[in-house]
Amino acid sequence: MREADLYRRVCDVFDAAMELDPSARAAFLDDACRDAPLVRREVESLLASLDGTRTAGLFPPLLRVADPTGLAIGQRIGPYTLAREVGAGGMGVVYQATRDDVGKTVALKLVRHGRLASPEHLRRFFLERRVLARLEHPNIARLLDAGVTDSGLPYLVMEYVDGQPIDQYCDAHRLTVEERLALFAHVCDAVHYAHRHLVVHRDLKPSNIAVTSDGAVKLLDFGIATLLAEGEGGESRLTRTGLVMLTPEYAAPEQVKGEPVTTAADVYALGLLLFELLTGQRPFHREGRTPPELVQAVVEEDPEPPSVVVRRRIASRSGGAPEPATPDAVCAARRTSPQRLSRRLAGDLDTIVLKALRKEPERRYLSAQELRDDIDRHLAERPVRARGNSLWYRSRKFVGRYRVAVAASALTALTLAAGAIATTVQARRAEAERAVAEQRFRDVRALAAALVSDVHDAISDLPGSLPVRATLVTRALEHLDRLDRQSSDDPPLKREIAAAYVELGLVQGNPTIANLGDLAAARRSFERALSIAETLVAADPSDHAARRTLALAHEKLSDADAWGGRLPQAVGHARSALEQWHLLATASPASVSALRAVATSHIKLGDLLGNPNLPNLSDAxxxxxxxxxxxxxxxxxxxxxxxxxxxxRLLALVHERLGSMLSTAGRRAEGIAKLEQALAIREGLVRERGASVNALRDLAVAHQVLCEAHLAAGAGGEALVHCRQGVTLYESLRSADPRNAQSIHDLALGQLSMHKVLAARGELDASLAQLDRSTELLRQLLSSYADNVPAQRDLARGLLFASTVHARLATRSASAPAERRWHRQHAAASFADGQRLLRSLSEHGRLSSEDSALLGRARAALGRMQRNP
Amino acid sequence: MASPPPQDVTRALELLNRGDRAALDLLFPLVYGELRRLARRQLARERPGHTLDSVALVNEAYLKLVEQGNVRLQNRAHFFAVSARAMRAILVDHARARNAAKRGGGGVAVPLDDVAALLSDAQAEHVEQLDEALTRLAAVNEEASRAVECLYFGGLTLDETAEALGLSVATVRRRWSFAKAWLGRALQPGT
Structure with a gap:
């Protein structure tokens, strides 16, 4: 037998043997290789090689690819046993599996292209997983667990959903248009819920939306695309398109173009879904269209209205039924006829679908909720938002709602029509002006909605949301400046613009919440708001909305001035803010929020006057x-x-402030008691609002303040306990949002406290390590924003602390001479750096008495070191 | 490496569409160059010791070429087959260079370029051996060898591999098993 023939036969026999149970192979080989012992020997040798451990290291993971046949039914992964494969897609293989200890059936998704091994990626994987695990919604399949297999492949465990893809479910049950809309509304609810938790699906399509046999909608794979599209750094998380699994037919134009993907992409996908549920077709799918042509259509082509599409003969659905669906078949599945379906879709539903499918993300519905609301309005025969406000449209809706009555009066209307024509020309001119006004109003509303309401509020309190907010700001700023220039004498509009400038400034650089660290830009926005609001209040003192904006602008300018080291100006703005809040509270005595605002204002003023933990005017x-x-x-x-x-929260804040004051004044026990009261409140709030960044940060601060108080009272053990808890919290907040300037600063401050605790315990080396980390973070902060005065001040403090610790180490007799020499050098160098930095701050009058005292102590330590060689 | 003129690419793709596998060779230099460039870039970002994500690389190279109009989307599967071969070549070239340098002989001045962090010494040895074994396997069963190229070096899925090689998924699975057995035996010393 020639070698080629031999091997052809070896392969055939090998393949056949592989299909058999190992115990049946010998008999099979006896039979198959009766006349060819050479073939038999080869096959047996190959089978032996496969059975043994020889293939183990054959494909080392220099390329991160799983052995695609490496998992078998019955195999265990963590606490799960694989029961059967239920599907495979771009992302991986899905198994039905059982959790051994509780016997629960789950879906286990093995991530094929998961990035392996790198601890950083695994860490992010688990972080993201925690966010997803918080999605608890009846229409979202829950993420139950996630882990990594022994071979290093990430896997996800989801709620097992036994259902049908939504499009197939609708057709199989011959749901009417109304029933389809009702089902679709549930999908919108689920998507909106996830968006409020800052999770974007990015791959919504019928196969990801299941309907169970009892008619419940379940969205699958929520957030998975994001989880897997992880780029190198956290910052690319929201902007990268999941290249591996992009389905062009369901991708939004911005996804196809590789532009930032936001919740708007999901709104677009909802539009596609609605289109498909209503018409049985996809807007850009045509027979014979190649994928690049499809991509081009997604970017360039305006979709046809659903009502037009259903009249046409339909192209075959890709991946769907082999024979082209006819209009009649589509309509039969909706219990209607082509003509009736087309009429049903014309108008509202056309408009709703096309609005969701706009090419420009900002022209779509702002949220899934808004889309859902329009569906509801349509079902209730009320005017839908998508259609704007034309008189013609609203009156037609009116006619719809009161059909009978209108029919009766139609005759009367006819006779009136003749007279109406005369006034039409005039009316049209007025209409044009109103259109401009309405357009402008809508612009502001859209902006306000984007910045102030839903999106911003929902995300501002979540870790990791800054990149999204940065995008919002850029877009909003252009928008606002344009509006501000256009509007001359229009108080309601001016009011909205002023309020929006405040919101904008907050995102740009409010030192008291997570921010983008651009204080100069923030200041400009606050000043714009202040000047607009002042004009409005001067013209109409009863304009409470404008006054509120005025108060806010003063408050924020005060923050910005304090942060910029201009304390007297900061106090001035703080007093003005207090005055405005007072006036507002007097005007509406029942308002809780007004009272709280006044209280807050007092606290802030107090901080500027004499809070020892912040730059202050030393007025205790x-x-x-x-x-x-x-x-x-x-x-x-x-x-x-x-x-x-x-x-x-405010109460805790006040207790903390008073506790600090008492502690600093030497009334340590009283101070600690107050601080513990504050801590108890903080802990309660975190229990109730676990995911909130603010609540967690507050708790961390409470621990840190207590640590400092215990330290001052000489209770080193207590101090260490609180300091550890504080720093741990700061660390987790920072890793959740690595670009957040505040969380970097917080962590640096926590480490400064930790250094004190350790130094007090005599653990000088560990203390020095904390200082190194802290100054490193502060330098990082200053490299992106050099004018950050508190960071400069804290860096100076860190350097002086370091100088002192080095000086102590330099005189420690246990150390080797070389080591002591090294510490001497560093003590001198750190002192010089710290002193230079503090001096430059003091030139601007930014040096507090605490800072001077610190400088004195560091100088003394250095002196002791130099006297004691 | 200079890209071949676009008309060459177009012609190669036309040949590919007609099922002419030799056209892969025309495309190869283009894809090799692009992947190598991307690999270098990715490694520059990663800390030493990290491995390459071949899937990400291949996808990136693919999109880049699509952007330049050099590859059309319907050639996806073929493109991936070419990429798989290119990835294999990149790794093997590198492994050879590294092994040669380590053995310190032959007088072959192969510079350890900036892809140096790609493989550890042990991996470099293994890759070179694997490549030789794969070449021998191709003489015995071409499909099995190609399946390994796609699944292992190219990081393709079973489905993608099947499409790229014009085989059924079941056949790819069988070829993969055969290749594993064969390579396992071939790379086992003393067997």
Whole structure:
């Protein structure tokens, strides 16, 4: 037998043997190789090679590819046993599996292209998983668990859903248009819920939306695309398109173009889904269209209205039924005829679908909720938002709602029509002006909605949301400047613009919440808001909305000035803010939020006057007085359930401030008692609002303040316990949002505290390590924003602390001479750097008494070192 | 490496569409160059010791070429087959260079270029051996050898591999098993 023939036969026999149970192979080989012992020997040798451990290291993971046949039914992964393969897609293989201990059936998704091994990626994988695990919605299949197999492949465990893809379900049950819309509304609810948790699906399509036999909608794979499209750094997370699994037919134009993907992509996908559920077709799919042509159509072609599409003969659905669906078949599945279906879709539904499918993300519905609302309005025969506000349209809706009555009066209307024509020309001119006004109003509303309401509020409190907010800001700023130039004398519009400038400034650089760290830009926005609001209030003192904006603008300018080291100006703005809040609270005495605003204002003023933990005017008595004012006010605020946590948060804040003041004044036990009261409130709030960045940060601060107080009281053990808890919290907040300037600064401050605790315990080397980390973080902060005065000040403090610790180490007799020499050099160098930095701050009058004291102590330590060689 | 003129690419793709496998060779230099460039870039970002993500690379190279109009989307599967071969070549070239340098002989001045972090010494040895074994396997069963190229070096799925090689998924699975057995035996010393 020639070698080629031999091997052809070897392969055939090998393949056949592989199909058999190992125990049946010998008999099979006896039979198959009766006349060819050479073939038999080869096959047996090959089978032996496969059975043994010889193939183990054959394909080392230099390329991160799983052995595609490496998993078998019955195999265990963690606590799960694989029962059967239920599907395979671009992302991986899905198995039905059982959790051994509780016998629960789950879906286990093995991520084929998962990035392996790198601890950083695994860490992000698990972080993201925690976000997804918080999605609890009846229409979203829950993420139950996730892990990594022994071979390093990430896997996800999801709720097992036994259902049918939504398009097939609708057709199989011959759902009418109304029934389809009702089902679709549930999909919108689920998507909106996820968006509020900052999770974008990015791959919504019928096969990802199941309907169970009892008619419940379940969205599958939520957030998975994001989870897997992880780029090198966290920042690319929201902008990268999942290249591996992109389905062009369901991709939004911005996804195809590789532009940032936001919740708008999901709104677009919802539009596609609705299109398909209503018409049985996809807007850009045509017979014979190649994928690049399809991509081009997605980017360039305007979709035809659904009502037009259903009249046409339909191209075969890709991946669907082999024979082209006819209009009649599509309509039969909807219990209607082509003509009736077309009429049913014309108007509202056409408009709704096309609005969701706009090429420009900002022209689509702002949220899935808004899309859902329009569906509801349509079903209730009320005017849909998508159609704008034309008189003609609204009256037609009116006719729809009161069909009978209108029919009766139609005759009358006819006779009136003749007279109406005369006034039409005039009316049209007025209409044009109103159109401009309405357009402008809509612009502001759209902006306000984007910035202030839903999206921004929902995300501002979530870790990792800054990139999204940065995008919002860029777009909003262009928008606002244009509007501001256009609007001359239009108080309501001016009011909205002023308020929007404040919101914008907050995202740009509000030192008190997560921010983008651009203080100069923030200041400009606050000043624009201030000047607009001042004009409005001067013209109409009863304009409370404008006054509120005025108060806010003062408050934020005060923050910005304090942060920029201009303390007297900061106090001036703080007093103006307090005055405005007072006026507002007097005008509406029942308002809880107004009272709270006044209390907050007192606290902020007190901080500027004499909070030892912040740059201050060294007026301790003044500060305590302001804090007491705040405390009194908070005790009279009625506690309704809704606002309770806000009040409690403020209460904790005041306790903390008073505790710090007492502690600094030497009344340590009283101070610690107050601080512990604050900590208890903080802990309660975190229990209730676990995911909130603010609540977690507050808790961390409470620990840190307590640590400092215990330290001052000489209780090193207690101090260490609180400091550890604080730093751990700061660390987790920072890793959740690595670009957030505040969380970097917080962590640096926590490490400064930790250094003190360790130094007090004599653990000098560990203490120095904390300082190194802290100054490193502060330098990082200053490299992106050099004017950050608190960061400069804290860096100077860190350097002086380091100098002191080095000086102590340099005189430690246990150390080797070389080591001591090294510490001497560093003590001198750190002192010089710290002193230079503090001096440059003091030239601007930004040096507090605490800072001077610190400088003195560091100088003394250095002196001791030099006297003691 | 200079890209071949676009008309060459177009012609190669036309040949591919007609089922002419030799056209892969025309495309190869283009894809090799692009992948190598991307690999270098990716490694520059990664810390040493990290491995390449071949799937990401191949996808990136693919999109890049699509952008330049050099590859049309319907050639996806073929493109991936070419990429798989290119990935194999990149790794093997590198492994050879590394092994040669390590053995310190032959007088072949192969510079350890900036892809140096790609493989460890042990991996470099293994890759070179695997490549030789794969070439021998191709003489015995071409399909099995190609299946390994796609699945292992190219990081393709079973489905993609089947499409690229014009085989059924079941056949790819069988070829993969055969290749594993064969390579396992071939690379086992003393067997």
């Amino acid at each position: 008595a003044g500060a305590t007085r302001e804090y007491q004012h705040a405390l009194t006010l908070l005790h009279v605020v009625p506690r309704d359930s809704l606002s309770d946590w806000t009040t409690r």
